[in-house]
Amino acid sequence: MNNFIVPIDFSETSKNAARYAAHISTLVPDAHLILYNVFDTLEYGSDSSPLGTEGAEDASRKAIVELALESVRSELSAITNARISVVAEENNNFLDTLEEYVKKNNIQLIIMGLTGATRLGQVFMGSNALNIVKRAIAPVIITPENTHSTSAKNVLLLTDFQDIESTIPIDTVKEVLNLFHPRLFVVNVDHEHYVQVTEEYKAERTKLEDRLKDFNPEFFFIRLFDFVEATNQFVADNHIDLILTFPRKHSWLSNVFKTTSTSKLAYHSHVPIAAINV
Template identity: 30%
Template sequence: MQTILVPTDFSVTARNAALYAIQLAEDLGIPKVILYHAYQLPVSVDPMLPTMQLMDINEIKKIAEEGVDNFLKQVKASIATEVVLEAVNEFNVLDTGIEQVCENYNARFVVMGITGGGKVEEVLVGSNTTAIARKSKVPVIIIPAECKYTPLEEIVLACDFKKVAETTPVQAIKALLDETKAKLFILNVTEGGRGITPEVSQESLMIETLFQQYQPSYHFLEGDDFTEVINEFSSKHEIDLIITIPKKHGMFEKLFRRSHTKMLAFHSHVPLMVVHE
């Protein structure tokens, strides 16, 4: 049985991600959503003091259990669904715990908000979210803070057209397209006025072969701001999901690097799915 895993810190952002995951599960016929919380012992961070445990483990566990119970009640009160909701609360490091729970519960997706609680600086993306997205073997869907679920009818694959055959997770993308019957857009963004290179032209033939049954539309755009180009494209075509494949120095790095530009994850209402090769 497949599931969707939603890590939670009990924030409004996490609850919004949980609601998105439930509706996605309904549309894809996934019967269960796991709400996951990992807790650790807080320690002193004062460099003038020796590292010391600040709270008893049993006290931390009790607080975490109360938080999970309240979060589960809030989610259930926010949506009527036949999807089974199950909470998992454990003492663990977040990324390690997520990996283990994904395996134990046969998670198909991890769905996360981009922030924890509180106000977030524009130029940063939540470190937990990006760390998990970079490492996870399971596709991670990152939900912007104000995003509300819409059925996946228009999907864009942001592709750098480099080593397409070796790096594109074809089966995972095809499975989603088969289930949703979504229209597929394949988008390449060139920065710095370099234009379309011979390599891009050659690799575009490979990706055309991989996805020809879906009759995607191809778009080659130029712009100085990568995230702004994707934002504008997503708005124009009413995109419901952006798919990106993390590569070293690739598009994923551009999406999440620190910069003075407006970050796509904060300024788009479109969820971003990070899926590895």
């Protein structure tokens, strides 16, 4: 079974990520969606009573969260026939709790919204999404706040064609591609647009073409200075549903969600971005 986990903080952005997960689950015969929420542990006063909760018990708080998750599940059931589970866990550390769950439950994809509908949501679904990417516990699909994508049939793989054997986790890429069996576009956007295609580039392309031959990749070399403009234009022209990126150090794709150009792509694109760590 292919397990996709969707952290839910009940902001519209997290629900939109869940809708995207439901749509792409229709492409995977044995998909299992897990709607996941971590609610804070109660703090107790000197008299051993819960602070600010008027005596509410942990069990009832969990039941309330599960009821809210059930409401999201009901909506998603109209989109997909995939199995959908709800999980609510009590802990003050969302990242550690999610990481432990992912490692123990054979999760293939984490699907999260990038920003939230509220300021609190922006903190939760923004910073936490990026920190989960850094932890490299599983491929993370980041769904922009206004994403309209409902598929993963046209996939764009971004690469700089520099030492692809150590900079692209081919096995993990294949696992993701095997979920959706997409049309695969491999694109290099060279910010030094005056540079000609080199022999080194050709050699790296040949290596990548051989390793991804089962997916019949189509290769494109785009010489435009503006990385974001070039990528967005290619996405629009080719009806791309999902972008694959590989965050790593000392690369034009490093800190993919931090640098000025790539943050624009992440925050303003209508297309989900999958981060697969090297």
